[in-house]
Amino acid sequence: MTSQASQTMKPATAAKKLGVYLPATPAEFQEGLITRGQLEDLEKNPPEWLSELRRNGPHPRPVVAGRLSVSIAGLARGGVTEPLTTEEINALREDPPTWLVRERTVQEGVRAEEERIKDEQERAERAKQRGNR
Numbered sequence: 781m782t783s784q785a786s787q788t789m790k791p792a793t794a795a796k797k798l799g800v801y802l803p804a805t806p807a808e809f810q811e812g813l814i815t816r817g818q819l820e821d822l823e824k825n826p827p828e829w830l831s832e833l834r835r836n837g838p839h840p841r842p843v844v845a846g847r848l849s850v851s852i853a854g855l856a857r858g859g860v861t862e863p864l865t866t867e868e869i870n871a872l873r874e875d876p877p878t879w880l881v882r883e884r885t886v887q888e889g890v891r892a893e894e895e896r897i898k899d900e901q902e903r904a905e906r907a908k909q910r911g912n913r
Contacts, residue, residue, distance in 0.1 A: 788815050798823070799839075837865035847869050848880060849884050851887055858883055
């Protein structure tokens with residue numbers, strides 16, 4: 781059986797787990813396999829390049845979407861298909877275009893509906909448990 785530390789992953793997977801845009805990482809990161817141990821070390825003791833990418837970008841779509849409080853699909857509908865820097869994200873937050881305001885509203889509705897369904901499922905589970913007593 782393989783130990784967890786020796787399991788490897790592709791650079792794209794490691795970049796996704798680290799929340800960084802792969803083409804912006806150093807060549808040595810992009811060209812080799814990364815072990816789980818190396819990934820843990822990068823998370824615990826990030827080198828300057830990783831700290832800089834996390835701080836200033838460019839950021840991958842999931843990070844951009846999260847910082848703008850919209851879905852990845854909402855970014856696409858808004859025409860954002862390229863990675864953005866922290867500065868570009870902040871500019872959008874300070875003066876949100878119409879598409880961003882609309883997508884935030886859509887995302888709020890989705891979250892509210894997810895919460896409603898979760899509450900409904902929890903009530904049904906409690907009722908089921910009461911019925912089994």
